[in-house]
Amino acid sequence: MLTARRRMTARRRMTTVAAAILGGSLLVSACGGSGGGGSSDAKTLKLWHYEGPDSAMGVAWNEAIKEFEAKHPGVKVKFEEKGFEQIQKTAPMILNSSDVPDIMEYNKGNATAGALAKQGLLTDLTAEATKRGWDKKLSAGVRTTSMYDTNGVMGSGKWYGVPNYAEYTMVFYNKDLFKKYGIAEPKTFDELTAAMDKFVAKGVTPLANAGAEYMAQQYLYQLALSKADRSWVDKYELYKGKTDFHDAAWTYAADTFADWLKKGYISKKSTSTKAEDAGVSWIQGKAPILFSGSWWYGRFQTEAKFDWDSALWPGSNLTLGSGGNIWVVPKNAKNKDLAYDFIDITMSKKIQNLLGNKGGIPVAADTSAITDPKSKQLIDNFNTLSGRDGLAFYPDWPVNGFYDVLVSETQKLMTGSEKPDAYLSALQQAYDKGAPTK
Amino acid sequence: MTTALRRYPVLIALCIAALFMVVPFLIVAVNAVKSPTEYSQNGPLSLPEGLYLDGLKSFWQRVDFGQKLVNSVLISGSVAVLAAILSVLNAYAIGIGRIKGRTWVLAFFVLANMLPQEALVYPIYYLSKQVGLYDTRLSVIIVFTVIQAAFGTYLLSSVLGQFPREIIEAARIDGADKWQVLWRIVVPVSRPTIGVLLVFFFIWTWNEFLLPLVMLISNDNQTVSVALGVLQGQRLMDATMTNAAALLGVLPAIVFFLVFQRTLTRGIAVGAVK
Numbered sequence: 001m002l003t004a005r006r007r008m009t010a011r012r013r014m015t016t017v018a019a020a021i022l023g024g025s026l027l028v029s030a031c032g033g034s035g036g037g038g039s040s041d042a043k044t045l046k047l048w049h050y051e052g053p054d055s056a057m058g059v060a061w062n063e064a065i066k067e068f069e070a071k072h073p074g075v076k077v078k079f080e081e082k083g084f085e086q087i088q089k090t091a092p093m094i095l096n097s098s099d100v101p102d103i104m105e106y107n108k109g110n111a112t113a114g115a116l117a118k119q120g121l122l123t124d125l126t127a128e129a130t131k132r133g134w135d136k137k138l139s140a141g142v143r144t145t146s147m148y149d150t151n152g153v154m155g156s157g158k159w160y161g162v163p164n165y166a167e168y169t170m171v172f173y174n175k176d177l178f179k180k181y182g183i184a185e186p187k188t189f190d191e192l193t194a195a196m197d198k199f200v201a202k203g204v205t206p207l208a209n210a211g212a213e214y215m216a217q218q219y220l221y222q223l224a225l226s227k228a229d230r231s232w233v234d235k236y237e238l239y240k241g242k243t244d245f246h247d248a249a250w251t252y253a254a255d256t257f258a259d260w261l262k263k264g265y266i267s268k269k270s271t272s273t274k275a276e277d278a279g280v281s282w283i284q285g286k287a288p289i290l291f292s293g294s295w296w297y298g299r300f301q302t303e304a305k306f307d308w309d310s311a312l313w314p315g316s317n318l319t320l321g322s323g324g325n326i327w328v329v330p331k332n333a334k335n336k337d338l339a340y341d342f343i344d345i346t347m348s349k350k351i352q353n354l355l356g357n358k359g360g361i362p363v364a365a366d367t368s369a370i371t372d373p374k375s376k377q378l379i380d381n382f383n384t385l386s387g388r389d390g391l392a393f394y395p396d397w398p399v400n401g402f403y404d405v406l407v408s409e410t411q412k413l414m415t416g417s418e419k420p421d422a423y424l425s426a427l428q429q430a431y432d433k434g435a436p437t438k
Numbered sequence: 439m440t441t442a443l444r445r446y447p448v449l450i451a452l453c454i455a456a457l458f459m460v461v462p463f464l465i466v467a468v469n470a471v472k473s474p475t476e477y478s479q480n481g482p483l484s485l486p487e488g489l490y491l492d493g494l495k496s497f498w499q500r501v502d503f504g505q506k507l508v509n510s511v512l513i514s515g516s517v518a519v520l521a522a523i524l525s526v527l528n529a530y531a532i533g534i535g536r537i538k539g540r541t542w543v544l545a546f547f548v549l550a551n552m553l554p555q556e557a558l559v560y561p562i563y564y565l566s567k568q569v570g571l572y573d574t575r576l577s578v579i580i581v582f583t584v585i586q587a588a589f590g591t592y593l594l595s596s597v598l599g600q601f602p603r604e605i606i607e608a609a610r611i612d613g614a615d616k617w618q619v620l621w622r623i624v625v626p627v628s629r630p631t632i633g634v635l636l637v638f639f640f641i642w643t644w645n646e647f648l649l650p651l652v653m654l655i656s657n658d659n660q661t662v663s664v665a666l667g668v669l670q671g672q673r674l675m676d677a678t679m680t681n682a683a684a685l686l687g688v689l690p691a692i693v694f695f696l697v698f699q700r701t702l703t704r705g706i707a708v709g710a711v712k
Binding site: 305 | 474475478479500501560563652664669670672673674675677
């Protein structure tokens with residue numbers, strides 16, 4: 001008994017000592033290892049981006065890093081993969097400190113890159129863009145998101161970013177399902193509605209949709225775009241004039257969308273689903289038609305086990321899309337010249353072609369060098385769109401926080417708790433509150 | 439027989455509750471070993487057709503998970519130990535020393551505890567930049583030591599407030615000074631409670647996301663929970679790899695819990711006897 005107790009106390013003392021040593025050593029190593037961060041010299045290029053290593057951009061940029069190191073002997077690229085969320089949340093704080101990267105990928109748009117440019121946290125790239133010819137390589141629609149004025153509004157002013165790729169929305173058709181129900185793939189808008197009628201008659205919901213995320217609002221915006229022109233888009237996105245949500249285009253969009261719900265083209269059950277659910281339901285062959293962006297393309301190429309096709313939205317010159325995320329050079333970056341060289345390499349034909357062959361949409365590629373047939377179709381459709389100046393950006397861009405308004409209001413429209421007219425009034429109110437007045 | 443009959447409903451209720459706790463974890467585990475194609479074809483609830491470990495492997499390599507584990511253990515371990523020490527010192531003054539205005543001090547600690555972390559982000563960022571601790575693990579350790587110690591002080595103070603006075607008086611008569619009373623009497627007697635605090639502090643700090651996300655910029659300094667965020671893309675998510683990552687992320691915390699669960703149950707039981 002006595003010995004047992006003594007052993008107990010001995011053990012206790014041991015654990016106390018162990019805990020103290022552990023605590024102490026943890027603290028010491030915590031202090032020791034903290035010096036890392038900010039040291040940069042002309043020998044390293046600190047690069048951050050948030051694209052997955054298997055995505056088209058990830059592959060192409062990896063190659064660009066190799067080429068950069070080959071062209072700059074003695075310079076090492078210190079690449080760190082970041083999360084989208086982390087960059088999105090913390091960029092203003094990081095860029096205001098001395099621990100900045102020399103070059104990083106950043107989300108384009110007024111609320112993101114525009115806001116940073118306005119706060120003076122980004123380097124003006126205008127001189128480099130003209131000197132190195134980036135301005136000539138990018139088409140007008142793609143260029144819009146590279147330039148920001150003193151208020152952080154995109155479309156004019158100075159160059160603050162350079163996109164390597166573009167994105168746009170399209171209709172994805174499951175050809176096997178069309179064949180199974182004996183329906184021809186639609187070429188015009190009337191054929192599209194006729195095809196959807198037939199699917200509904202067979203008990204199939206034709207359109208995959210996600211009310212809790214961006215998809216539903218993109219259907220609506222696309223419907224409005226089919227009745228709109230470039231000056232309408234400029235008014236809405238670039239504040240060049242007054243936007244009236246009760247005009248012909250928006251009214252048509254809201255009425256048609258409500259009508260489609262009534263007719264069963266879109267399921268009411270999709271009110272609270274996520275984009276991932278809609279995409280998966282299309283991959284599983286449950287929904288014959290999906291309208292969404294080129295960001296799905298690579299995944300569909302590997303995961304869809306049926307014959308499929310993609311096409312631009314029938315009967316509309318304009319569709320959603322823009323230049324992709326942009327390379328920005330922080331104001332406090334230490335090796336700006338190396339950063340410019342890196343951007344230049346990513347704009348070269350070689351890297352652009354690689355990006356295209358991996359399922360991305362290059363902005364300055366040689367179309368003849370794209371060998372994969374599906375990738376070729378994707379890029380051809382983009383070139384058609386870009387040739388007719390058809391990139392109309394995204395509905396949530398003009399106003400900070402408009403995305404959440406669009407999601408919740410569109411959900412109300414879907415459940416029928418709000419009529420199209422009230423829906424448009426709600427959007428008008430939120431837009432007017434947030435848009436800058438000129 | 440009758441007691442057994444009476445026990446069954448309780449047992450069934452417990453089983454159902456346990457099921458609810460375990461199911462999310464099971465879903466994570468099942469999807470972690472599926473290939474992306476399998477996930478897209480059969481959905482999240484289907485059983486995997488084979489063991490697909492590429493998701494786990496490639497996630498480990500992609501974020502250099504070993505380094506993240508070291509960082510998380512370092513940060514959580516230091517915070518747990520330091521916050522526990524700080525809580526004991528505070529609680530000794532408040533609970534046993536009965537300093538003046540202790541109700542107000544305690545109220546202040548509770549208030550500090552209720553502050554949302556979002557409100558702390560900018561001040562902490564600014565201050566740490568001023569003293570040159572931005573993007574260091576030490577900054578996160580200091581911040582969380584204070585945050586966790588606020589809760590620890592609150593809890594321990596009420597525990598020590600009930601501390602039997604006779605023991606302390608006996609020690610005083612034997613000639614122990616305040617310091618000796620603390621380390622020889624109070625700490626050994628409240629060891630179970632302190633053990634529980636250590637475990638909780640460790641697990642809470644392990645799961646922290648927002649402040650490490652803001653404070654630890656370099657990948658070399660990041661913690662496990664921040665590393666999981668790398669997989670959340672702008673528009674797409676890689677469901678199977680996210681599950682694999684989640685599995686890797688919670689495993690250490692579970693292992694830690696299992697190792698220390700005796701301490702935990704002892705600590706809770708001690709409270710129950712009183």
